[in-house]
Structure formats: C-alpha cells, structure tokens
Amino acid sequence: MLAKRIIPCLDVKDGRVVKGVNFENLRDAGDPVELAALYDREGADELVFLDISASVEGRQTMIEVVRKTAGEISIPFTVGGGISQVEDMKRILRAGADKIGINTAAVLNPQLIADGARRFGSQCIVVAVDAKYNEAWGEWEVYTHGGRKASGIRALEWVRKAEELGAGELLLTSMDADGTKDGFDIALTSAVADAVRIPVIASGGAGTKDDFVEVFTQGKADAGLAATIFHYKEISIPELKQDLKQKGVEIR
Template structure:
C-alpha cells in the first residue's frame, strides 16, 4: 500500500494567504513564505501554493513569491494559478516548484496537459479540479476561474480524460465541503479514486483528525490537503499523522 500524505495548502491572493468557506468570504491567514517554512519544519509531506485569483484576473502566477517560498523549504512543492501555457510551467519550475497545478487552462485547452507531460514528465503535472454537486445530474460538475464558472462538464468524465492525456495526479476540491470543517466529501473522493489509477489528493472540508482517517480509508484518497485547520493552529500536522498511525494508516 502506498503511504498517505498530509499536504497544507496556501491559497494566495495579493501576496497573502487567505481562506474562506465554499470559495467566498476570504480572510487573511498570514505570509506565504513564513507559513511554508513552518509547515516544512512541522513535517508536512508536500506543500501546495495556489494563486487563487490569477486565472480570474487573467495574469501570471507571482513568480517572486514562488522563488522565496521554494528557498525556504525542502519538501515537494506544487504551484498553481494562472498557468496557461508550457512557458508558464517552465517559469514556475525554474522558480523552484517541483510540480505545476493546472485547472482553468486545462479545461479550456486539454492539450496543455499532454504538452506539459511530454516536456516535463507526468509526475510534474497536477490537474486541479473544483467540483460541485449538480442536483439535476445527480453527479458532480467542474467549475473554473476559482470556482466562479460552471462548465457543464461532468467531473468524473473530465478526470478520466485528464489521466488519459498525461496528468500525474488529481487535486480534487469539493466546493460543497470547502472551508466547512464538516469533513471531506467522501462520496466524491471515492468516486474519483475508483475511476483513476493516478494519485488523488482530497481537498475541502477537513476539520478533525478523524476526517483524514475517513478520506483515506473510505474515500480511498492518496493524500489529504487542508488549509483552515493548519493556518489557524486548530491541529498540527504531527497531531494528524500520529492519530493516523495509531489507527493503522501508513504515513509517509
């Protein structure tokens, strides 16, 4: 069995880490470089940095902040937001990222997944998917532009296609669970994990140590990503890992 990973997420807007609920009502959570350094010391397995307004504002990711953050940490580091062509990927990887996350640009131009995988290897390409339950379909729908735009695309179909195009990992965010601290969206995570062979990072809803246990055992996720509980010191990474080890989950 592959070991499970705990990944803090830095949602960055205007150079500051922010966090909201269901993608709205954002509040300040600190300096990204400082937080990244703390999480590295505290035993995070990886780090995800998302420039959450870059695609919506039609600009590139903040390379300087990425450089500074990469200089402070020794763990794998994924950067997403505003990456719309292979040249953007090159710039972000040169700035110190280990992987790039693409969401809106991948939906608009699926060929970007293949081009990136061919140039840098699949392990470098993380396709981020923001999904929300669509009552009419009884299934999940893909949203883009930081959760602002409904696409009319079914999430499971899109994720299978992303894998076939060369994605090395799926960063799956439940918009319904995001920031609620009521638990990960187990049904969504399990549905996706059952459809693909590449790792699935579950995001949205972490509030307790038990939620991580549920998403690994019932949701079949490979990694659990969280922001609010770590940023506001409600739980530490070691708290979560210790709890999982005691419950028999193999941690990295």
Template structure:
C-alpha cells in the first residue's frame, strides 16, 4: 500500500570551500570528503535529486560552487539545486550555466523579496526555491526564519514568510529545521505540517533524519521530498536502503 503521494529522496551536500562538510544545528562542522565523489555515489545509489549548499557563501558574499556543479553535472543526470550566496539574477545565471536546474535563495530573498519574482519571471517558478532556516520560538509551535546558515535572526514568522515567498513566485520550498539538523532525532513534524498546510507548492524537509521510522512520520505531513545528509555521509544508510525503508513504510518512491 502506498500513500499515493510520490516522495522524492534528495541527497543534501553542504559545502565549505572545496570540502563536503557536516555539522549539528548548522554548527561544529566536520569535513566529510570530496563533494563530487559523494555526489556521484548518491546519484548511482538512486538519489532523485542533489542539493548543494555553500554554507559560508552568504557570510562572505560569494558562491564558490560553480566549478563543483560543473563537475557534478557532467556525471549525474538528476535535477541539481544550488543554494548559498545567490544574491542576483547574474548569480542565478552563473549557477544555471554551470548545470544547476534550480536555485535555493534564503538570505537575499529576505533582504529583498522582489528577487523571488525576478528569478521566477526569468527562469520560471519551478527554478525558484525559497530556502527557509527555521528555529522554534515556543513549545507550542511558531518558528522564526533565520539567515546566514542559521546565524542571523530576521524577526520573520516562518509560515507567514513562506506564504509571501510563494505569492511572489517561489515554486518550491526548502525547509531546514535548525533545531533538528544533524541531531538524528527525527524531523520537526509540526513545522513540516504547518508549512505544507500554508502553501500549495512542493516542500522539501531537511534536518533530523535518523531512523527508518522517521520517513513515514514526516511523509504524513504532506512534504514532497526528504533531504538526507548525515545518514549518507557517515554511511549509516545508503540511498538504496533509505528508499527500501520508505517503500516499506508505504511511500511512493522511484
């Protein structure tokens, strides 16, 4: 039995300089290895998409990923989303020419929300992914959007900001729970549910995947995709194993 909802399983690769890295709560980074070697392995294991995030790009106001993306695009044949330090249409053009299919924009979209509409108009809404870094502000729910890899407060309510971003033309949401990221304690189900309820575009949840049971739990919230990093990077599960667990849980996976 399947849920009828197709759920994509995405490999998330956070990049700092030339290295694939992994942290907890987006901090305490450890080097995992060469991003391209891992990207190709995850593609060969069956990843539906690859997500590359330059985690220090906004801090230094630049994105260093174009060479990494070019190398990956030569060897993988699934959609590639790129995020981190994308501040203008020129930056988007660079990423698209490097081989990206979509761009995830967070910091620059908060700073100048008009950018969302500009990207959607030029490249289509399906290319414009709004990146959300959410931190819970109360036990009962309520999340604040953060920028700069979870460092900077914005004062923006996550659900209200997601609605505005989609109204402005974002065709997809990349939702990262900073609280759960890297903890292996499961996804923030209430966050996923509230964001999926608020908008009618695909939502990718990121942050917290630890065990097979987490897949069925989060799929029930309405997400369209699940991003996985820690389990893949440290070889706790292969992409093929994750998909087998997802299928066993009743999810419709490729």
C-alpha cells in the first residue's frame, strides 16, 4: 500500500487565503506565501493552491502568487482555478507548480484533460471534482464554477471518464461536508475510490485526527486534504502524522 499523504489546501481570493462553510461565508485565513512556507516546514507532503474566484470571474490564475509560493517551498505543489487551456497549464507549470488542477474547464471541455496529459504527462493533471448528493438520483452530482452550478453529470460516471482521458489523480471535494468539520464524506470517497484506479485526494469535512484515520481506512483515500483545521491551528501536521502512525496508518 502506498503511504498516505497529508495536504493542506490554500483557497485564494484577491491574494488572500480564505475559508468558508459549504463554499459560502468566506473569512480571511492569511497570506498564501507565508502559509505555504509554514506547511512545508511542518512536514506537509504536498500543497494545493486554488484560485477560487478565477473561473467565476473568467480570468487567469494569479501567476505572481504562484511564483512566490513556489519559491518558498520544496514539496509538490498543485495549482488550480481559471485554467481553461493547455497554454494556461504551461504558464502555471513555468511559474513553479508541479501539477495542474482543472475542474470547471474539464467539465465544459473534457478534451482538455487528454490534451494536458499528452503534453505534460498524466502525473501533472489533477481533475478536481466538486460533488453534492442529489436526492432525486440517489447519487452524487458534479458542480462547477466554484460549486455554484449543477452540471447534470453523475459524479461516478465523470470520474471514470476523467481517468480514461488521462487524469493522473482526482481531488474530490464533498460539498455537503465542506467546512463543516463533521468528518469526510466516507460514502462518496469510497464510491469514487472503488470506481477508479488513480489516486483519490479526499477533501471536505476534516475536523479531527480520527477523521483522517477513517478516510484512509474506510474511505480508501490516498491523500487527505484540509484547510480550516490547519489554517486556524486546530491540528498541526506533525501531531496529525504522529497520531496516524500510532494508529497504524502508513504515512510519509
């Protein structure tokens, strides 16, 4: 079994890290460059940087913040938000990112996944999936534009298609659990992990150390991503890793 990864997420809006609940009511959480450097020192395995308003505002990711952040860290760094063509990917990778996260643009144009994978390799392409339970369907639906628009696409069908097109990894966010600190969405995470062979990063709902144990064992996730608990110093990465080790979870 591959060692599990712990990944802090920096949701960036107007040059600041923000965090909300269920994708709403955002509050300030600090400077992205400073937080990235801190998490690198603390032993995070990777970092995810999401320019959360880029797709909605129809603009490109903040290159300068990406460049500064990349200069402060030595761990792998995924950047997403506002990336809608291969040239955008190239620009972000040149600025220092190791992987590209695509969400809205991939749903609107699935060929972007294949084009990116062909140009830069599957290992560079992380397809981010924002999913919410659809009562009428009895399964999860994919949302786009920062969780604002229902796509009408079933999440399990979409993750299989993303894998077929060349995605190297999935960043799966449960919109129902996001920011609640009530635990990861185990049903969603395990369903997606069972549907694909590529790594699944679970996101949304982390509140305690045991939530990570659960998402790695029952949820079958390859990585656990969180924001609120790390940004507001509720749990530190070193103590989380220590706890996981003691509970028999293999981590880096």
